[in-house]
Amino acid sequence: MFRTAELGRKVSKTVYAKEFPALRLRLIGVQQRLRWADFPVIVVFAGVDGAGKGETVNLLNEWMDPRWIQTRAYEHPSDEERERPEYWRYWRDLPRHGLIGVFLRSWYSQPVLDHVCGRSSDAEFDERLGAVGAFENMLEDDGALIIKFWMHLGKQAQYDRFKRLESDPLTSWRVTPDDWEHWRMYDRFVTAAERTIMRTNTARAPWHIVEGWDERYRSLTVGLILAEAIEKRLDQMDAAKRLAGQTAAKPVPPEKRKKKAKAKAAAAPAPPVDVAHALTPGLTVLSGLDMGLAYDGRDFEKDLEARQGRLNGLSRQARDRGISSILVFEGWDASGKGGAIRRLTSALDARTYTVIPMAAPTDEEKVHHYLWRFWRHLQRAGRVLVFDRSWYGRVLVERVEGFATDAEWQRAYAEINDFEKQLVNHGIVLVKFWMHVTKDEQLRRFKDRQKIPYKRWKLTEEDWRNREKWDLYELAVNDTVARTSTQIAPWTLVEGNDKRFARLKVIDTFCDKLEQAIAKSETGRRPEVVRDVVARIG
């Protein structure tokens, strides 16, 4: 999930000097418009220590008019606070209509820390995150605009940052023993963070994950997202008010007008602002791949056979244990999905696997929820199910081509994460591949296909049209990885310019995952339900 916030995004001094005065003016303008609006803005900062939460908040206060912005950071509860329910202190500080309230170490802080330090179970953690969701949902129902920033640093980056701060006498006070202790729990923190984001990311109040390493980048990013989100809401409210004024034959009472405006605002959630992309164009999870990777062995067929042998053995063990697998293949046209799938399945017993090539939905599928067609394909215990393109169509092709509305593809991330969680919790091995080729390599392959008669059928007009939208697709892929590469169901990005390298990587990845699952099942940590059915399948 945080992969897209570890790309090393940076903004140069020149760009910053150009952007920042305009942004500052814009933010001041936003504040002036907001003053007369009938809703408050709630800005939440959370994330990794050292990722610049405090500095960014200070900067916002510096840039904006202090009369219309209020900042609250919470320490250990005071006596006064402990004598009242947990949320009392947040209620007390909620901004009134027209104000921006900035919250540091907010309602997210204690639930995450308690979980990281082992003071709360998974279920308790989820329950508290549920309470957070209910709280925000209630405020939003009342019209509040909530904007949430998760400031991120990679583990090494956090280490480097602490070291850098410590080495300077002027900033060494910023690094406390607590910080180092938290750093040692980094992995647990990130797991909890991911769960937090998955549980509390809604279409109305999405999390913006911001890479915190470069000060200029993160400052501009936060400022731009803030300005854009507030402006958008103000515009919507204005438009709704105009509309209410026009269509009403007789004057609409204020409360009704407010209702209409709210309804309108709720119906059209703002698409996420792609500030990161605008500030650091071309920088995505894909652009960071080493596309020079190639097979460097001597006898590919022999190496492939060895891997297929390993896979065959593991797949039998998995079948005997009732462990199912689901493989998802997504990727560019001509990126070698089909070839990789064939090399993989040829190592499996034909009775145990199924390949589902995704075509346009059938009539029957069209009159159901879009996930229904994937649920219906789920296999019995011990089988391998391969999707050649998958439910990710919703957030890739359907997004880019406009087949899904903004609201539909935006809420799909949460729906997909939830779906995959159910699969993994059931004990299914889920592996997701993005087959990547460069744009040049794709062109070469397209031309090859045109030349070779038996491959020509593969190339359609649509492939050329898709190619023209490469950048839009790349952006969609980047967002998809950001939102759906979770600890329980991470994406495997495959450097596919060299087909042989790609095919081996795919099989290796699947083998490793199978091996882990089998080892886990032997220590008895597999779900009981799967063990139940082993005998019958074997």
Added chain:
Amino acid sequence: MFRTAELGRKVSKTVYAKEFPALRLRLIGVQQRLRWADFPVIVVFAGVDGAGKGETVNLLNEWMDPRWIQTRAYEHPSDEERERPEYWRYWRDLPRHGLIGVFLRSWYSQPVLDHVCGRSSDAEFDERLGAVGAFENMLEDDGALIIKFWMHLGKQAQYDRFKRLESDPLTSWRVTPDDWEHWRMYDRFVTAAERTIMRTNTARAPWHIVEGWDERYRSLTVGLILAEAIEKRLDQMDAAKRLAGQTAAKPVPPEKRKKKAKAKAAAAPAPPVDVAHALTPGLTVLSGLDMGLAYDGRDFEKDLEARQGRLNGLSRQARDRGISSILVFEGWDASGKGGAIRRLTSALDARTYTVIPMAAPTDEEKVHHYLWRFWRHLQRAGRVLVFDRSWYGRVLVERVEGFATDAEWQRAYAEINDFEKQLVNHGIVLVKFWMHVTKDEQLRRFKDRQKIPYKRWKLTEEDWRNREKWDLYELAVNDTVARTSTQIAPWTLVEGNDKRFARLKVIDTFCDKLEQAIAKSETGRRPEVVRDVVARIG
């Protein structure tokens, strides 16, 4: 919560014979319109055994066209089902657009049973209910209309029904040993049921609690709610389509039209259908009160003093232990709220209590969420806080007078339950009184007030206006008790025609609750946070 479903609602044979043919025709008509709609209808039945779930579903199948309705009831999972994630079997059976899918022993069944039988903790239960909510929410986002019926019987009624079924050789097979075992767990079942309803009652998919004793009543109720809900949605979709067709200068592509229609439908949730009230007019929780209750002692002043003495002692103990109390007084105009509050507070140390008479919100309160003004009044540990009218204004006066929109007051039940849960979980003693007088008694008191000069100021034009809306208010009170009288925060309905009786009942109730809380604190089950502060307060 189930109090309003234990009123003994009945429909006579005559009324049934008149209503049922029309209803049947209407349902068939609804089905015909629905066939061409682009959404499915999902009907969920849950509730107490013997409350007629199965019979009602059979009846629906009999009344309606079987081609457009499908019924599913779930048993213990099959092998096929156990090999896949829990929800697979429900996904498999989801109705396609245009169909009505009826679900018995559905996704609610296992979570509730596991909790009742002690196989899952509170937090786990909540997590599973959260999954239910996410599932329904996803289907609704996709356009599905979900209608949920909770069929209820009181504990005695369930016993009687089982006995009656057993005594008839033709129906005795219906009562299984399981049924009796469940009956023994009735109280735990009802607690779990309440939690389920609170957690999964949303504006889009509210629960309809139906009293299951009388077959004619429950059949008509379910049928009418069903017909009304589907018709309403169909009308909304039609209206949205007409509007989309009118305002568009150029033809709107189908996917956009769908989006608009959905947005419109989502923005205007249907108010709950008040079928119970229509079928059994005048029958509410208030109509069931014994209004002849009166003080029957010999020396009221002495009796009052004894109670005040008890309260004084208990309140000191509570203060010493840091136990706070919040008392809510709601009731008709001239129902004696003020008098009861004075008799109660005069037993308390003036430094420990605060009375908040609710007036119109201040300017500052108006620019915050409506619950903000109550949160800000919360007191430190060990205090007594009395609200003379309260947050219930949202679902009473604001509903009846139209100050709150339908969506606002409908979602307020969940918001209020959540708020009160936070209070009670924090260790606060929460007591809610509805002061009831009959309409005649109110008139008598109004006239008295007109006659007695020093009372005349109490009576305003508004009191007379409110009186005209008595029935609407009574309906609102009934719904409020149905939705917010929970195990952790039940309502106390006070029979107030006799002021002396009412005053003593109020003090007695508060004393009993205080005593329980003090006893609990001594067994060490009180929240830690409260114990922390005892020393400082004492």
